[in-house]
Amino acid sequence: MTDSTPVSEIGERSLIMRLSGILNCGCDPDVHIGSGSDDCAVIDISEEEYMVITTDMLHRTTDFPLQMTPWQIGWMSAAVNFSDVASMGARPVGFLSAMGFSKDTDISFVEGISKGMDDCAKFCGTSVIGGDIDTHDELTITGTALGKVKKSELLTRKGANVGDKVCVTGFAGSAGAALHAILNDIEAPESLLNKLLTPIPRVNEAMELARSGAVTCMMDTSDGLAMSLHDLADLNGVGFRIDEASLPIQPEISEYITSDATTLTELALYTGGDFELLFTVAPDMLEAAQSACYLNVIGDVVEGELGTVIKCRSGQNLTINRKGYLQLGD
Structure with missing residues (x-):
């Protein structure tokens, strides 16, 4: 029986899980982690290492503010993929991109995008190794990033334990605040705007955290801190305070x-685009994690029945809603 429900009604995450149920990843013994359950697929390539692979599609109207330069568009297209590689604790080993442009696009515009991709790949210690180009009604860029990680250092979304500390790299809500400034013609400094226009994939921090052995689970916060917390809560059967x-x-x-304190908190929780790392750390390993990279401890893992809540400055506990940046149905 066919389902005529529009994809806009179920949203990106529900559609991904539905399609993952159709795809048979269990038929290949070399596939350690398949579609739907993590930031990257994980392939067994040797006795010591896994390869991680991820892909992401970006569009002019939904992902690239008009203020972005071609170089920033290229950087962003690579950064979103390298952020997923980082969330697995892996070292990037290549980037591919398929780009669709309208027929009247200036060559210099395409060259600027390519330079941005190349610079982001170099920043992450790798290079652009291939791709494809085609004509398209709207600027559309699909990137694919690959990485390698020692099997003993692979980090996934699953593994959080009650009592673990919840940590993040960098700031929360900066990209959302920058977008708010752009949409409302608010003059803001480059130090804030660049959090949206030139996000930094936390590749080096992730590799150091993986080596530390302190992290129990990890993902990136590209869809927002609140959405990421709920993803981890669902997968691990825990709650967060x-x-x-x-x-x-x-x-x-x-x-x-x-x-306004309330608005600041809402920006930190419910806006996406930061590409920071959200991870949990065993309490007795917190010092090791802090030695690996700069981090902020923002809470604790609690029993699942307690839910995902925020302890306000007033002392009141409020539920953190399951919302953030979504595609298809947002």
Whole structure:
């Protein structure tokens, strides 16, 4: 029986899980982790290593603000994929891109995008190794990133334990605040705008965390902190208690965007595009994680029946809603 439900009604995550149920990843013994359950697929390539592979599609109207230069578009197209590779603790080993342009696109525009991709790949310690180009009604870029990781250092979304500390790299809500500034013609400094326009994949931090052995589970926050917390909660059967006072918010947000504490918290929780790492750490290994990279401890893993909540500065516990950046149905 066919299902005539529009994809816009179920959203990206539900559609991915539905399609993953159709795909048979269990037929190949070399596939360690298949579609749907993590940031990357994981392939067994040797006795010591896995290869991780991810792909992402970006569009002019939904993913690239008009203020972005061609170079920034290229950087972003690579960065979103390298962020997924980083979330597995892997070292990037190549990037491929399929690009669709309208027929009247200037060659210099395409060259600028390619230069941005190349610079991001170099920043992540690798290179652009291939791809494809075609004509398209809308600028559309599909990137594919590959990485390698020692089997003993592979990090996944599953593994959080009650009592673990919840940590993030960098700031929360900066990209969302930058987008708000752009959409509302608010003058903001480059230090804030670049969090949206030139996001930094946390590749080096992730590899150091993987080597530390301190991390129990990890993913990136590209769809927002709240959405990522709910993803981890569902997969691990746990809850989270986040401390509002510990949310790392970039100082420029309160200086240029808003000084309202409620709005700052909503930006930190419910806006996407930061490409930071969200991870849990065993309490006795926190010092090792802190030695691996700069991080912020923002809460604790709790029993699943307690839900995912934020402890407000007032002392009240409020539910963190399952919302953030989504595609298809947002």
